[in-house]
Amino acid sequence: MLEIRFHGRGGQGTVVASKALAFAVAREGRFVQTFPEYGVERRGAPVVAFTRIDDVPIYIRSKIYEPDHLVVLEPTLIGAIDVTEGLKPGGWIIINSDKKAAEFGQFAGFKVATFDATSVALKYRLGSSAAPIVNTAILGALSKITGFVGIDAVREAVREIAPVKKDENVKAAEEAYEKAEAEQEQS
Amino acid sequence: MQKVIMGNHALSWGALLSRAEVIAAYPITPQTEVVELLSNMCADGDLDAQFIKVESEHSAMAASMGASAAGARTFTATSAQGLALMHEVLHWATGARLPIVMGNINRAMAPPWTIWTEQTDSISERDTGWLQIYTSSIQEILDSVIQAYKVAEQVYLPVMVVLDSFVLSHTNENCDIPDQSKVDAYLPKFENAYKLDVNKPAAYGGLTGPDWYYELRYKIQKDTERSLDLFVETGKEFGEMFGREYGLVETYKLDDADTVLVSSASIASTARPVIDAMREEGHKVGLIRVRVFRPFPSDLMRKLLEGRKKVLVVDRNISFGMSGAFYEETKAALYNVKNSPPMWGYIAGLGGRDVPTNVVRDMIEQTMKEDHPSGDIIWIGVKK
Amino acid sequence: MSDEIKWKKESDMPLMAMSMGRMTVNKTGSWRNLRPVIEKEKCIKCGICWKFCPDVSIRLDEEDYPVVDLEFCKGCGICAVECPKDAITMIKEE
Ligand code: SF4
Ligand code: SF4
Numbered sequence: 031m032l033e034i035r036f037h038g039r040g041g042q043g044t045v046v047a048s049k050a051l052a053f054a055v056a057r058e059g060r061f062v063q064t065f066p067e068y069g070v071e072r073r074g075a076p077v078v079a080f081t082r083i084d085d086v087p088i089y090i091r092s093k094i095y096e097p098d099h100l101v102v103l104e105p106t107l108i109g110a111i112d113v114t115e116g117l118k119p120g121g122w123i124i125i126n127s128d129k130k131a132a133e134f135g136q137f138a139g140f141k142v143a144t145f146d147a148t149s150v151a152l153k154y155r156l157g158s159s160a161a162p163i164v165n166t167a168i169l170g171a172l173s174k175i176t177g178f179v180g181i182d183a184v185r186e187a188v189r190e191i192a193p194v195k196k197d198e199n200v201k202a203a204e205e206a207y208e209k210a211e212a213e214q215e216q217s
Numbered sequence: 218m219q220k221v222i223m224g225n226h227a228l229s230w231g232a233l234l235s236r237a238e239v240i241a242a243y244p245i246t247p248q249t250e251v252v253e254l255l256s257n258m259c260a261d262g263d264l265d266a267q268f269i270k271v272e273s274e275h276s277a278m279a280a281s282m283g284a285s286a287a288g289a290r291t292f293t294a295t296s297a298q299g300l301a302l303m304h305e306v307l308h309w310a311t312g313a314r315l316p317i318v319m320g321n322i323n324r325a326m327a328p329p330w331t332i333w334t335e336q337t338d339s340i341s342e343r344d345t346g347w348l349q350i351y352t353s354s355i356q357e358i359l360d361s362v363i364q365a366y367k368v369a370e371q372v373y374l375p376v377m378v379v380l381d382s383f384v385l386s387h388t389n390e391n392c393d394i395p396d397q398s399k400v401d402a403y404l405p406k407f408e409n410a411y412k413l414d415v416n417k418p419a420a421y422g423g424l425t426g427p428d429w430y431y432e433l434r435y436k437i438q439k440d441t442e443r444s445l446d447l448f449v450e451t452g453k454e455f456g457e458m459f460g461r462e463y464g465l466v467e468t469y470k471l472d473d474a475d476t477v478l479v480s481s482a483s484i485a486s487t488a489r490p491v492i493d494a495m496r497e498e499g500h501k502v503g504l505i506r507v508r509v510f511r512p513f514p515s516d517l518m519r520k521l522l523e524g525r526k527k528v529l530v531v532d533r534n535i536s537f538g539m540s541g542a543f544y545e546e547t548k549a550a551l552y553n554v555k556n557s558p559p560m561w562g563y564i565a566g567l568g569g570r571d572v573p574t575n576v577v578r579d580m581i582e583q584t585m586k587e588d589h590p591s592g593d594i595i596w597i598g599v600k601k
Numbered sequence: 602m603s604d605e606i607k608w609k610k611e612s613d614m615p616l617m618a619m620s621m622g623r624m625t626v627n628k629t630g631s632w633r634n635l636r637p638v639i640e641k642e643k644c645i646k647c648g649i650c651w652k653f654c655p656d657v658s659i660r661l662d663e664e665d666y667p668v669v670d671l672e673f674c675k676g677c678g679i680c681a682v683e684c685p686k687d688a689i690t691m692i693k694e695e
Contacts (some may be wrong), residue, residue, distance in 0.1 A: 092573035
């Protein structure tokens with residue numbers, strides 16, 4: 031079983047990112063479970079969401095305390111909260127950032143990859159310029175970097191889940207898939 | 218059709234596939250999405266139903282009762298304070314023998330304000346005569362709505378399909394949405410033999426003295442008992458048609474188990490991987506997930522638990538001054554049995570406190586360590 | 602619909618309290634010790650007595666004058682109190 035934790039801020043599409051990943055994986059015939067950490071949701075507040083992936087039905091119904099991998103949609107959360115809490119050694123940390131992976135020296139022992147999903151979201155006018163919605167772009171990047179799910183399934187899932195601008199969201203995911211680099215590993 | 222849907226939408230899909238004809242509901246967190254999707258389904262013409270907007274849950278149930286009395290297949294959904302506000306009319310729905318199906322999202326009761334899961338809301342309604350199914354997966358929620366109508370309409374009793382707030386209501390997972398034609402074959406159109414009919418005027422619910430009220434209660438109890446067999450029969454039939462069989466309880470690795478964990482809903486689901494892990498270490502542990510809580514499957518529980526070494530019951534609800542409800546009922550069922558096992562009653566996860574695998578494991582291990590339970594209630598993880 | 606409950610055991614009953622008999626079986630006329638007498642001359646056919654009778658024992662004849670059904674009139678005297686023209690007098694039953 032793969033357990034992935036998403037970090038973002040309210041209004042960025044963090045919960046939808048975790049759902050879109052699940053939708054995509056389900057399209058490949060696997061079992062998924064996804065849910066946000068429920069609180070009183072407010073724009074800007076830190077948001078956590080979870081996705082489980084397995085080849086067999088998933089019975090465990092607690093939160094994910096020791097994720098295999100992380101997706102960080104909002105780089106300013108790093109430092110503000112301990113995003114790596116419980117993260118298993120060697121796990122991926124996929125960060126939405128225009129910085130290089132090597133600049134995140136604090137994440138030794140994990141595999142760090144960065145992708146500037148904000149630029150892609152702005153390019154396709156997803157969300158507003160003040161609050162771009164980066165989830166579909168980060169999902170394209172995740173597909174390329176980790177190979178957890180194929181880009182075809184991502185494309186279909188994004189089309190299914192995006193409430194507006196379906197074409198633009200699909201393009202954002204595709205562009206992210208093409209541009210993201212899988213090799214940005216760090217020891 | 219395979220889809221990934223949330224638990225709340227599984228209720229809506231269940232109502233759609235059951236061809237509910239009237240929906241009267243009032244939104245409340247965490248049930249809102251049930252009503253949202255159903256109103257969309259009605260507005261889009263996917264569901265040919267009257268959607269009645271009401272001003273409170275009491276009115277939602279009152280409107281549902283009117284619709285059901287007129288012979289319509291009726292659906293509603295609520296949670297916590299909303300369910301409590303319905304309390305008076307819940308009794309009425311049973312006494313009037315109205316086969317309404319209602320989704321209830323288990324949310325802890327206020328105060329203090331809370332939206333997270335706990336079963337005390339629906340447990341508080343256990344004596345209203347509503348049949349209660351506690352679900353543990355998104356698929357089971359959808360399937361249970363369809364099955365609920367099938368049982369309700371044979372015994373003329375209302376059924377509550379219960380699911381955990383957030384842990385099920387807002388969790389998205391794989392769900393097979395059955396074909397409408399197959400559901401139609403499983404659940405044909407309902408002809409209510411007692412429906413309001415202007416051509417056959419009758420008075421309903423009129424003053425009934427001690428000379429016959431007693432008999433009417435007797436009849437409710439008899440039909441409630443009959444529903445036990447119906448849940449099994451209709452669950453089997455469901456399995457034959459849709460490949461997913463349902464019963465009164467679900468057992469897991471139970472056959473040779475010395476120590477048996479009894480629970481319900483999401484905690485019982487999380488317990489499965491714990492049982493797997495402990496089995497691998499050589500412990501003879503097994504699991505019973507109670508699915509149908511009303512009527513309580515006492516006979517079956519006796520059969521399954523008699524002669525076991527130890528039984529622990531984990532409740533996400535509390536009857537203050539006594540203990541957890543599943544524990545009470547399991548204990549009561551085994552009281553007159555010769556080889557009644559000692560029974561541990563744990564309270565866990567109130568107000569949505571997460572119950573991860575290590576907590577489930579702690580409870581099993583504590584039970585295995587002790588000779589006798591230390592009291593009627595064992596709290597787990599209180600910050601002292 | 603029958604006036605009287607026909608069943609003798611629970612298995613013959615409907616599932617719910619449905620048509621549990623009518624009040625017409627209850628001949629409240631036997632309770633009466635006072636009887637209303639209406640003076641047609643004073644009556645203005647306002648129908649107030651008809652409206653107020655708690656046992657629905659007053660009907661109106663073809664000319665809209667009130668007539669008391671003594672099978673059900675229990676002699677409560679409400680009609681006499683409510684009549685605006687004092688057209689109804691309660692007299693002792695023998
Ligand atoms: S005395 Fe009472 S019962 Fe008789 S007619 Fe007058 S109101 Fe009716
Ligand atoms: S209330 Fe008096 S006046 Fe009016 S209808 Fe009756 S008897 Fe006549």
